[in-house]
Amino acid sequence: MSVRRLPSSILGGLGLAALILLWHGLTASGLISKAFLPSPAATLDALVGGLRTGDLKGQLAATTLRMLNGWLFASVAAIALGSLIGISDPVRVYLRPTLAFARSLPASAVIPIAISLLGLGPGMVLGVVTFGSVWPTLLATVQGFANVEPRLQDVARVLHLSRLQYVSKIGLPNAVPDILAGMRLSLTIALILAVIGEMLSGQEGLGSAVLLAARAFRAADLYAGLILLGLVGLTSSYGLIWVERRATRWRQAALSPNPL
Amino acid sequence: MKAWRGALVPVLLLALAELAFRARSGPSDSLAPPSQAIAALLGTLSDGSLLVGSAETLATLLGGLAIGSLAGLGAGLALGSSDLLRRLTFLSIEMLRPIPSVALLPLSLLIFGFGYGMEIAVIAFATFWPSLILTQSAVAQIEPRLLEVARLLRLSRWQRATKIVLPAAAPRLMTALRLAAGVALVVAVTAEIVSNPQGLGHDLMVAQETLRPARTLALLFWVGLIGWGKNAVLLRLERWLFAHRGDVDTRIAT
Numbered sequence: 296m297s298v299r300r301l302p303s304s305i306l307g308g309l310g311l312a313a314l315i316l317l318w319h320g321l322t323a324s325g326l327i328s329k330a331f332l333p334s335p336a337a338t339l340d341a342l343v344g345g346l347r348t349g350d351l352k353g354q355l356a357a358t359t360l361r362m363l364n365g366w367l368f369a370s371v372a373a374i375a376l377g378s379l380i381g382i383s384d385p386v387r388v389y390l391r392p393t394l395a396f397a398r399s400l401p402a403s404a405v406i407p408i409a410i411s412l413l414g415l416g417p418g419m420v421l422g423v424v425t426f427g428s429v430w431p432t433l434l435a436t437v438q439g440f441a442n443v444e445p446r447l448q449d450v451a452r453v454l455h456l457s458r459l460q461y462v463s464k465i466g467l468p469n470a471v472p473d474i475l476a477g478m479r480l481s482l483t484i485a486l487i488l489a490v491i492g493e494m495l496s497g498q499e500g501l502g503s504a505v506l507l508a509a510r511a512f513r514a515a516d517l518y519a520g521l522i523l524l525g526l527v528g529l530t531s532s533y534g535l536i537w538v539e540r541r542a543t544r545w546r547q548a549a550l551s552p553n554p555l
Numbered sequence: 556m557k558a559w560r561g562a563l564v565p566v567l568l569l570a571l572a573e574l575a576f577r578a579r580s581g582p583s584d585s586l587a588p589p590s591q592a593i594a595a596l597l598g599t600l601s602d603g604s605l606l607v608g609s610a611e612t613l614a615t616l617l618g619g620l621a622i623g624s625l626a627g628l629g630a631g632l633a634l635g636s637s638d639l640l641r642r643l644t645f646l647s648i649e650m651l652r653p654i655p656s657v658a659l660l661p662l663s664l665l666i667f668g669f670g671y672g673m674e675i676a677v678i679a680f681a682t683f684w685p686s687l688i689l690t691q692s693a694v695a696q697i698e699p700r701l702l703e704v705a706r707l708l709r710l711s712r713w714q715r716a717t718k719i720v721l722p723a724a725a726p727r728l729m730t731a732l733r734l735a736a737g738v739a740l741v742v743a744v745t746a747e748i749v750s751n752p753q754g755l756g757h758d759l760m761v762a763q764e765t766l767r768p769a770r771t772l773a774l775l776f777w778v779g780l781i782g783w784g785k786n787a788v789l790l791r792l793e794r795w796l797f798a799h800r801g802d803v804d805t806r807i808a809t
Contacts, residue, residue, distance in 0.1 A: 307643065389563055397779075404748070408768075483655075505661050
């Protein structure tokens with residue numbers, strides 16, 4: 296009874312503490328070999344040590360930068376291209392199957408082509424990250440343009456808005472929630488592809504750090520890298536959710552009091 | 556209807572690529588014209604290597620998907636029906652979920668070695684989270700009156716799950732499965748490209764490393780075709796199963 300009344304944050308913290316305790320129990324009792332699962336204390340040591348000496352810090356910065364750069368390029372390209380496609384119904388009809396195919400292609404499958412075209416350098420990784428994270432935002436932008444309220448399209452016609460004005464005044468503002476949702480998905484993909492790219496090309500970053508730690512049987516370093524990667528994913532997705540709430544606040548305010 | 560419109564753009568692009576290749580002289584180590592890629596695709600089909608690779612990839616995909624989505628379904632049902640459990644676990648789930656599954660490949664390799672096991676484990680991890688979250692939200696969106704009926708009839712937990720919750724949430728669960736299948740294919744191919752020496756991803760990597768661009772492109776196209784076909788089949792199945800209920804969410808199309 297009384298447990299139920301605790302606030303969610305405390306309950307969540309209790310749950311996480313229990314999970315870490317379970318982790319500690321599993322390693323302390325020797326049920327799982329330390330080669331596969333280091334103790335929580337050893338992992339924390341590796342994490343703090345790595346951050347203090349700067350090894351992990353550099354790798355963290357490299358991966359985050361790679362992810363953000365590729366994601367930003369991709370977002371700009373996707374929103375521009377998506378507006379172009381979304382503004383015209385005929386173009387959409389012609390391109391939809393092509394986009395559907397491109398979207399269902401696992402982005403990592405283009406890595407072999409990217410390697411033969413761009414070599415094993417940082418440019419290849421950035422290219423793959425950008426290519427892979429274009430699709431969700433692109434499709435979301437097209438979707439957002441397609442879902443513009445028909446009455447608003449009538450308004451645009453009555454006001455004789457030019458195409459550019461339609462995009463900037465009606466299309467894009469209406470597509471913002473879709474675009475941001477797409478960008479959130481794109482960011483997850485960008486992180487995944489940055490990690491894969493680093494693993495394959497040996498570029499500095501958490502991806503190659505995790506790979507090297509596993510090859511050298513340094514389990515604690517491996518888990519420290521995984522935790523950092525989880526944190527990068529967590530912060531970036533929560534950051535975008537926060538932006539989403541702020542950016543769509545006007546919309547909710549405009550929609551909620553009077554549905555007309 | 557009017558399927559030619561959708562086909563026009565890819566056909567034009569391929570024709571352009573072919574022309575561009577014919578125009579320049581000398582062979583390339585990194586790209587090949589579409590005609591050679593098609594020939595390479597037919598070649599891998601006839602010597603059976605394409606089918607072997609596809610079978611390996613699909614088998615691991617199905618294994619991982621089955622484990623991951625069943626575990627996610629079970630956990631999602633449990634969390635969806637108990638508010639206390641949901642609040643106890645949400646923080647842990649939010650911490651674990653964002654770990655990119657591909658980062659687990661080195662760990663999985665350490666534990667399982669090369670082969671089906673390491674790949675299945677990572678696919679199961681990757682598909683567990685979307686199934687868990689989507690099942691949980693499917694359960695949360697069940698019409699409250701149905702749950703009141705269950706209470707009135709004094710159904711046991713098990714009866715409530717099988718007679719009320721699962722049928723009511725079925726369309727959304729199917730959507731969850733389709734999304735998880737998409738994730739599974741990506742992770743499977745990625746695992747094979749990065750480390751596991753089997754399946755289509757490995758074939759792709761070998762084709763690139765041995766400088767056979769036509770074969771690389773053919774395999775890339777084939778992987779895309781599998782992803783697209785799998786999605787189309789699941790989408791059709793979903794519509795066919797639940798069309799009469801009128802509540803299929805086809806907007807989420809991956």
